[in-house]
Amino acid sequence: MGDNLLFQAIMIGVVYIIAYMNVYVGSPMIDRPIIVGTLTGLVLGDLKTGITVGAAMELAFLGAVPIGASNPPDMISGTIIGTAFVILSGQEVGMAVALGIPVASLMSIVTNLNMMFVYTEVAHMCDRAAEEGNAHKIEVLFNVAHFATAFILALIVGAGFYFGLPVIEKLLEYVPEFILTGMDVVAGMLPAIGCAMLARMLLRKELSPYLLIGFLLVVYLGMPTFGVALVGLCVAALVFFNSGKKEVAADVDDNEF
Amino acid sequence: MSTTTNSKNDAYREGSLLTKSDMRKVLLRSCCQDTDWNYERQQNLPACYTMIPVLKRLYKDDRKEMAAALKRHLEFMACTPHIVSLLYGICAAMEEEHKKNKDFDPSIISSVKVSLMGPMAGIGDAFFWGTWLTIATGIGVSFAQQGSLLGPVLFLLIFNVPAVIARIYCLGLGYDNGVKFFANMSNSNIIEKVTKSASILGLMVVGAMAASMISVSIPLEVGVDGAMSSIQSYIDQIMPGFLSLAVFGLMYWLLGKKIKTTTILIILIIVSCIGTYFGVLG
Secondary structure, eight states, X not given: OHHHHHHHHHHHHHHHHXXXXXXXXXXXXXXXXXXXXXXXXXXXXXXXXXXXXXXXHHHHTXXXXXXXXXXXXXXXXXXXXXXXXXXXXXXXXXXXXXXXXXXXXXXXXXXXXXIIIIHXXXXXXXXXXXXXXXXXXXXXXXXXXXXXXXXXXXXXXXXXXXXXXHHHHHHHTTSOHHHHHHHHHHHHHHHHHHHHHHHHHHOOGGGHHHHHHHHHXXXXXXXXXXXXXXHXXXXXXXXXHHTXXXXXXXXXXXXXX | OOOOOOOGGGBSSTTOSSBHHHHHHHHHHGGGTTTTOBTTTBTHHHXXXXXXXXXXXXXXXXXXXXXXXXXXXXXXXXXXXXXXHHHHHHHHHHHHHHHHOTTSOTHHHHHHHHHHHHHHHHHHIIIIIIIIHHHHHHHHHHHHTTTOTHHHHHHHHHHHXXXXXXXXXXXXXXXHHHHHHHHHHHHTTHHHHHHHHHHHHHHHHHHHHHHHHOOOOOOOEESSTTSOEEHHHHHHHHOTTHHHXXXXXXXXXXHXXXXXXXXXXXXXXXXXXXXXXXXXXO
16 A cells, blocks of 8 residues: 555656646646546546546636736646545545645645745846846756756655655544534535636626626526527627727627627 | 858748857747746846847857847846747847947947847736736636646646747747837737737636636535525525635735735635635635
8 A cells, every 4th residue: 555655756746847837748738637636536546536626626716817026826726636535435525625725825835935946046047147148048947947846846746746645545534524514515615716816817897797607607597608609609799890980899798688 | 050051941031140050049048038037137138048049140250249139138037928929020020230330339239138028028018918818718617627637738838829829920020020029019009909809818717717616615504494595595696606706806805905925815715614614605
């Protein structure tokens, strides 16, 4: 069993590195929980649970996007540990979220310190290389900094998995039932934080009816999200083509019903 | 890596000093835009790294020019990764102009870069991080919640097909049109129109996600004996999903009060545990 756990810890590290490579390969969102959860499920031999937990974690981290100087919690480590725990212990999905969020916050201290000191120092080293006109040195520094960081962070998460998970499992035996159910309730409400963060990013007062339209289409007509996205595309196109003229957006919406 | 033979059909565009392979390298390296992100100058390292193939072609034999060019691309940089190739296309064209025409002051390159990255990031962030990621997530999660592999697969496809097309297309667009393109764009207020339409699409999906993915219920039963009914069933008669909307509104309001998400989360955990203990929430 111990050997098995070690092997799993190594695979967990590999998943971390793959997800961390996101920023190196065009930010294709392979560091999002929905993907990281799936990968974790894959390496731990329970793909279906991995995907389900990934979806729950994705909802918890909805509004966490790296725009400007805001750096979200380290979703990668949170998702990996949360998903791994649910798969290995057979707990409810809510536990993944309850465990994953504090892990992500803890780990983000490490990644933030790295961005404050290590990467900044690398930038200064690059300044000196630029002074000499040495482009090659900048290329090397750039790559070494990235890959070394990926490796070290993966090591931390892998070690956290190897040593931490058995401890958490033990601790959980003493936690009363209502707290565990409470965690599931939290997981159900968490998407509200993410949705609200997204809305804060997009919403202006005059656009609030569109948010409600999306909501009402689902609760009254039972439309799937994909369908709402398609309707949204039509509405957005109508607004785009009509906004040269006056504000007629409000009339356009009535046609939806 | 740096073969100087620059035959005619190798040139990126007719009369370019840069080759197709240089620009291919720029395109590939533009994928690293968020790598080595630091608090001092944010994306300056990837910016310089991306421009190096261009600089090597132009200033290989001129150490002084090379040093100056490297330094100007190590300045502060912040832009949306998925469309940043537009900016590099423009920068490549300007560096080439500087090489061909010594009167072209290189400080223009820096000032153009600084003035364009803001508006570009404005559109790019609203579109890719705000709207498009939301849509991909909404659709992906709705499948993934049932454990279907379609969830992650659709998520990646929906997000990346437009993102990759945009990245490839933007490089040539920037190189060919340079600054002109953006000047035209800001005149026709197309930026504002695109941002508004994208926000509308994003908001409708956020609304749909709020409705389908937030789950709260109050199973507590009330009424006189024989006619007990849960509070939830009364609420559903008035408006289905009302509680989800209420929780969403509450979060929106709390975030507006600049309360940290971690604090909200802790409150949520405490309320939920107390609520479950007394059977109010479930």
